[in-house]
Amino acid sequence: MTVLIQARGLRKSFGPTDALRGIDLDIQRGEVVAVMGPSGSGKSSLLHCLAGVVLPDSGTVSVGGTVITALSEARRSALRLKEFGFVFQFGQLLPDLTAVDNVTIPLLLGGMKRRQALTAARGWLDRLGLEVAADQLPGELSGGEAQRVAIARALVTQPSVLFADEPTGSLDSLAAENVLTAMLELVRKAGTTLVMITHDPRTAAYADREIIVRDGQLAATDRVGIK
Ligand SMILES: Nc1ncnc2c1ncn2[C@@H]1O[C@H](COP(=O)(O)OP(=O)(O)OP(=O)(O)O)[C@@H](O)[C@H]1O
Numbered sequence: 001m002t003v004l005i006q007a008r009g010l011r012k013s014f015g016p017t018d019a020l021r022g023i024d025l026d027i028q029r030g031e032v033v034a035v036m037g038p039s040g041s042g043k044s045s046l047l048h049c050l051a052g053v054v055l056p057d058s059g060t061v062s063v064g065g066t067v068i069t070a071l072s073e074a075r076r077s078a079l080r081l082k083e084f085g086f087v088f089q090f091g092q093l094l095p096d097l098t099a100v101d102n103v104t105i106p107l108l109l110g111g112m113k114r115r116q117a118l119t120a121a122r123g124w125l126d127r128l129g130l131e132v133a134a135d136q137l138p139g140e141l142s143g144g145e146a147q148r149v150a151i152a153r154a155l156v157t158q159p160s161v162l163f164a165d166e167p168t169g170s171l172d173s174l175a176a177e178n179v180l181t182a183m184l185e186l187v188r189k190a191g192t193t194l195v196m197i198t199h200d201p202r203t204a205a206y207a208d209r210e211i212i213v214r215d216g217q218l219a220a221t222d223r224v225g226i227k
């Protein structure tokens with residue numbers, strides 16, 4: 001096993017709020033990690049720091065040996081586009097674009113030709129059981145379908161890491177289960193590292209490891225072995 005993401009001494013404050021208060025974390029390549037903890041404990045802040053969306057006030061994050069906290073914003077966004085996929089709770093699809101057009105966006109941003117991007121996007125929608133939904137607008141999709149489109153869009157660039165912030169949080173339990181199993185199947189098949197925030201212990205049980213964030217710090221659980 002090799003460490004893909006290494007965080008050391010992460011601290012982040014928003015005004016008077018200490019969101020992260022010294023986090024050390026290693027995530028292995030291909031590992032599926034569930035991040036749990038109370039509301040406001042710092043889970044999203046941690047995810048944003050690991051993904052280079054937000055810079056910590058102090059501490060470092062390296063991904064594949066690159067210290068991303070030392071990169072310029074431009075380089076960090078280029079790295080995010082190439083190496084990372086993101087899935088959020090809801091509301092992330094562009095409402096005026098069809099499902100397939102939504103999925104092409106990261107490819108077009110990466111410079112791929114539209115025709116090729118459309119083919120790739122349809123392939124990922126098929127893999128997520130969404131061939132019928134491809135030409136529909138997000139408003140015409142169920143919540144579970146919309147989340148699967150968002151997952152297709154996050155995976156279409158074949159990222160090395162998928163970051164998911166409560167990807168099934170807005171869904172009923174059956175839809176959540178379907179979305180989760182589809183995402184995990186693809187992630188496991190591709191060897192993608194997955195860092196997934198969830199409030200649901202049943203969702204977390206799909207992970208290789210659960211970590212708990214409390215008051216901006218990691219609480220070791222008996223499944224946390226690697227530091
Ligand atoms: N951009 C911001 N500006 C101000 N305060 C923020 C910001 N982002 C986070 N915080 C604060 O930092 C703390 C941690 O927030 P964070 O969003 O990381 O928690 P969380 O564990 O993801 O919570 P939830 O489960 O509710 O999503 C909270 O007190 C929050 O209010």
Ligand SMILES: [Mg+2]
Nearest residue numbers: 043044045165
């Ligand atoms: Mg959050």
